Amino acid sequence: MHSKSIFITHANQMITFKGSSHKPLTKEKMSELHIVEDGAVWIEDGLIKAAGKTSDLEGQFQGQLNEAEIIDATGKILLPGLVDPHTHLVYAGSREEEFNMRLNGATYMEIMNNGGGIHATTSKTRKASEEELVQESLIRLDRFLKHGVTTVEAKSGYGLDWETERKQLEAAKKADELHPVDVVRTFMGAHAVPAEYKKNPDAFIDLVIEEMLPKVAEEKLAEFNDIFCERGVFTPEQSRKLLEAGKKLGLKPKIHADEIEPYEGAELAAEVGAISADHLLRASDKGMEMMAKKGVIGVLLPGTAFFLMAEAARGRVMIDKGVPVALSTDCNPGSSPTCSMPFMMNLACLHMGLTPAEAISAATINAAHAINRAKEIGSIEEGKKADLLLLNVPNYMQMQYHYGMNHTDTVIKNGEVVIKGGSLCYQR
Ligand code: NIG
Ligand code: FE
Secondary structure (H helix, E strand, O other), X not given: OOOOOEEEEEEEEEEOOOOOOXXXXXXXXXXXXXXXXXXXXXXXXXXXEEEEEHHHHHHHOHHHHHHOEEEEOOOOEEEEOEEEOOOXXXXXXXXXXXXXXXXOOOOHHHHHHOOOOHHHHHHHHHHXXXXXXXXXXXXXXXXXHHOOEEEEEEEOOOOOOHHHHHHHHHHHHHHHHHOOOXXXXXXXXXXXXXXXXOOOHHHHHHHHHHXXXXXXXXXXXXXXXXXXXXXOOEOHHHHHHHHHHHHHOOOEEEEXXXXXXXXXXXXXXXXXXXXXXXXXXXXXXXXXXXXXXXXXXXXXXXXXXXXXXXXXXXXXXXXHHOOOEEEOOOOEXXXXXXXXXXXXXXXXHHHHOOOHHHHHHHHXXXXXXXXOOOOOOOOOOOOOEOOEEEEOXXXXXXXXXXXXXXXXXXXXXXXXXXXXXXXXXOOO
């Protein structure tokens, strides 16, 4: 098990988010990082045993200093491991030819409606074995880890039939077991209308509700239930029906809302009491206000807007209206093929008007809330998992200021050093 204790010392700035585990941060609270200068963390048995000033912890653990592995964080910042609350981690293949088509003028929805897009990845994923999906996912998880991410959410949705949806969720479970990064599962059977149901999408929704959801719940394959609510995909009425049905089985609702066109997805998220509404590029003021009132987390995916060359979500407005905001990559082969949370944080500042402090809250503690994990991860506090990130910058603002670069120096996951000097060093 975890034999040796780890003592991280002398971090220039340690960002703790102390006391933020009970509810997501909103408004000015998103800028309260609770920074400790000359910060230190004592790690034992995979957990944070203590966090505070280096001199205080040196006193507290005086008798044990010789036995611990010391990591000197001089000149670096220490923060909670990044959390990505929205990915489509498990899929087969890639779609660079569609990227090329879009650069030549085609739109994302046109490509999808002509049988490409999600449908293209669905046919590849249907053909892949579970083992192949696990292997592709592990490669992506390594990329996440190298960018400082220690927990990701992962959705199914490239099956659109029960056999493949289950295969994806099983692959996510195996990847979670095999890889240091934790993988939290979401069922997204209603990610697109499969070709077989093109003429009757309502019948597909009924199939998902009657045949798939009960099995997801019974076999504990996922915690969350998501749908692509978008004009030309699933309507708000269909989305409501599916999300309510999931709720009855204990699956918490999430929703891809107002991504391409305004469709009152944010309003729906508030009405069904979703844990998060994601994308929100075209969310209305009213929808945002309803989300703020209900405490629905807005998971913003600035990489998707960037990669689809669309206008970004109004992150600044959402925060000012009181929506708790989180950030994510949306990692998927069509609209955001990246694993870089740091770059999402850069975009959040440069394209959505978040400050560097808000971007960090959104990528750690609020992201942990968006996947119902804030009691275990997302802040540096006694008793939480030792999921920690050391960045090679002297203060947190430089993380965004030196944009487009990966500053990851060391990553500790469950109390084990898994990235050292920016490189993978875990044993699989
Ligand atoms: O979140 N919008 C729907 N789903 C993904 C894209 C999936 C794909 O293109 O493969 C998204 O953007
Ligand atoms: Fe998505």
